[in-house]
Structures are given as C-alpha cells and as structure tokens.
Amino acid sequence: MNDITILGIFVADLSFSGDKIPVSGETILGDNYNIGPGGKGCNQAIAISRLGGKVNFISKIGDDDYGKLAINSLQKNKIDTKNIIISKKHKTGVAGIHVDKNTGKNAITVVRGAPTSLTKEEIDIKIIKQSKIFLTQLEVPLDVTLYCLKIAKEKNLINILNPAPACELSKDFFKFIDYFTPNETEAEFYTGIKIKDKDDAKESAKKLVNMGIKNVIITLGEKGLFYTNGKEEIYINASKVSAIDTTGAGDAFNGSFSLGLSKGKSIRECLELANRVAGLSTTRLGAGDSMPTLSELH
Template structure:
C-alpha cells in the first residue's frame, strides 16, 4: 500500500447550542456546550487512520489544552504524529460555533497555529514528506504554503489531491500541479466562475479546470455521488442512499476514502465508489471525526449495496 500524507489544518471546534442567536450586546443562556476535534486536515487524517491507512499528518497546534487533546485524538486514531509541531506562544486553531434550534449556525474561526504552517515548516518536514506517495491538501493553511508544497512535491513525482475548501479563487499555476481536485458545487463555482444549474454546467466547469492543467476533476455531489471530468471524458459515479443524520465532514471523509483506495492500487472509478461509501456512512451518525467509519464497516456497506 502507498503511504499517505495530509498537510493541513487542525482545529478544535467549540460548539454551543442555543434556542436563538443573541442580538448585538445581548447575553443569552445556551443549552449545551461541547468540544470536537476538527479542521479539514485533521478530519482527513483521522478518517484515513480509521480506515487503516499509513498516514502522516503535517500541521501545527498551539501549546494549550486543545493542542494536547488533539494530539491524543490523532494518536488514538492511528495517525503518525512526527510532522505535528506544538507552536509556542500561539493558540491552537479553533472554530467557535453557535447552532440554533433550526440548525442554522454562526461560525468564527481563529486560525491560530494553522497560520504558522509556512514554507519553512515544509522544509523542516521534507525528510518525512519525501518518503510518502500520496498527499492531501485543503485551504485552511496559508495558500502560499499550499502552492509552495504542491510545486515541490510534484517535482518529486508525488500524487497530489486538493480539496479546494473553504471555497476561494486560486492562482492558475496551482492547477498544473494537481492530479485530483475534489470541489463541491459551491467550490467549483468559485474556482471557475461558472454558475452550476445542471449537469451540463458541471461538465463545462470540470473541463474548464482540466484545461487549466488539473488531470482529474472529481466534483462531489452529495447523495448523487460524484462526477469525474478528464481531458476526454465526463462520468457520473452514483452515490449511496442513506438516512443522513449529520453531514459534517462528509467531504473530508470522501477525500480520505478516495486517497485510501488509490493507495491500495484501485482504479479511479472504483476509488470514487469507495469514497462515496465512506462519505455516505459518515453522515449516518452525529459528529465529524466520531462518525467516520472503519474499514470493515465500509467493506460491509459496499458488499450489501453493490450485490
């Protein structure tokens, strides 16, 4: 099996449930409070660890209680920690999330140590990274670092998977270094400027990214599955119908499933099918990382659904 590396964010989510959001200057009483490990990088690493991948995490935490909790969580889920640094004098990345009775939310993100993942940190960990084969990136660390790392890794012959989330416009030169990009509908609209109203629009947007240099565009479409756009094809890979409870980090689970299947030598269509299954299962329980499936669950799920 190929070795995998996740380069990205590590956040602790601080979640408060309220009956309604407070007005400016108002103090209200919340109903519940909980902390959950999150951040797109950490989510993908934990999902991979649960599947049984050989996965290294490259990222930073603060020298605080959240950092300590997160390190323990990564270790418990089988993630290799050699590339995770505790940064002095800065907080761990956090997301303060208010959720009201209708399910709407307000979110404030403080990048903290994630903002310190710079070019020097990539160089510091290069000896670990060059031993890996498949790399996953997201956009919750500085974009300069992402661009620097993918260019350096591509020159070294590595496989690059980019989850372009949160949605933002990217410089054209990044696309030349991407083997697989996995946007959802909002993200592909932001990347291309093409409004997605139907499958034809999605096809146009996918091929726009291919012309920019991306080898494979995998457009995530939720319960519909995913669409693969290449230089000479556009294919729908159907998803799986489940009773969704919480879709938090379903996209991160998808990316982890896809990378895991690729690492096992599966073809791209089979890898997308596996990713669809991992993403679907992750929505059937509450929480992000806590709902991510183990390999046996995924194999059983696929076996039952694809008879």
C-alpha cells in the first residue's frame, strides 16, 4: 500500500529557454531546450518519489513515442506504472513551454491528449481506498475527478485539490476537499480578488473558507504563501533562490506538502518543507526533471 494516490496527467514537456517570451507574430532565438516529463500529476508524483515517498499515479497515455517517454520517466523515478492506462486511440499529451531565463517566468500551452478520454470505469478505486492521501488537479475530466474525490472521502482519506487549470466547479467539489491549493491567479478566479500582497491573500483565503473549504493554501510565487483554516493563519516568505524556470514549482509544492502530511508532520512543517522544495525546483530547467531529491534538502 502506498500512502499517496495521485490522479492526473502526463504530458511530454518541450521547454524552450531564451531572453524573453515571444509575443504574437514574433520569432526569437533561444539558448537552451529540454524534453522531459510534465503534467501536474506526473510532476507531483515525481516530487514525492524523489523525496522518498511511495506514490500511486493514475493516468492515461497514448501508445506512441511520448507514451514510451512517460513509462521510462516514471520507472526511472521509481513510480509504479501499473495504474497507467495505455490507449491505442489517443495521443500522449504534450506541452509547449516558453521560459524567460532572466526571470524564470513562463508561458505554457498544454494539449492533454489521452487523459481527456479517461472514464470513471477505467479507475481502479481499490488503489485510492488503500491510501492515506488523495491528491488531484483539474486536468482530467471533472466527472472523473469528482468521482475519485467522493471515493476517497468515503474511506476518510485526506483530499487535496490543486485547482489548476482553474475552471468552474460545482458546489459538490468543495465539500469533499480538505486542502485547496490555488496559486494567486487561480485564487482570483474563484474569489474575484486580485492578489497583490499578503492582505489580499488573506481576504481571498477567507472567502474560500466561507465557501466550505476546510484548509486553504494560496501560493504566491516570489511573495511566498498564505494558509488558513478559518482560525489559524500562517504566512511564509518564499525561499531565496536564483530562479531560472518556475515551471512545475507548484507541483513541487503540492507533492512535498502531501508527503509531509502523510508523515504526520504539523501544518507549519508541511508548509515549510513544500516552500523549500518548490524554491529548489525553480533553479533548474524543466518540470518533472526539476524536482529535488531528498539529499538536496540536507
């Protein structure tokens, strides 16, 4: 039995680094590129495994070259691939990522491919039921995500929803969520509050708690993070690092936060761990490939 089960997608990340992110109609010369594992679920699974955690990853890929990259990447990172569904009818997903090497900021287009066809019937719910924590995002069909959140909650798992990419959710979602982990842009989508500082984050988080969510963590990029459960509040500054690529930082955060919870750490310890891991992930190019190892934390 693995402590954490993740439902999410794998995409092959094609990352291009240059002096700026091109605008519409513009061609620029880059200076580096990387082809590696991506997709929020995959990145989160890699983050957990590299930190010594045991994780189940439920996903769907195509029977193609990028699908082979998926299997090889997961096996290389000691992640069991028996819950990966291989489709003969659909392509493996791909993401095109432009990175500004001077700021680490990015612009991303994701084509999900095979996961868009994932159905409830394809999910092995025994895997979820045997875990402690269920972590998911909004990259697979919403009906499948909600179904799995319900299954997990029936078995008293801790449910973590990383609401990315942000989209309209029915009220049913919120009653099954224990931890809601938007970044500042996603939090604004759900609350209408533009977050420029800690006070804005506090107001946004309070609104989310009032929507029925038990614990809210808003990640604020270089401004750190804000947590509340309606009673306790925690603000932590971002780690001081020289960021070159912020792709996957949120996934590093969610994966390591989940791992901390599975180990019984306090909420502050989990947040501090996740903050540190996310910061380290921005110091190298790529998404899944940028996830830190346990030895790098010492």
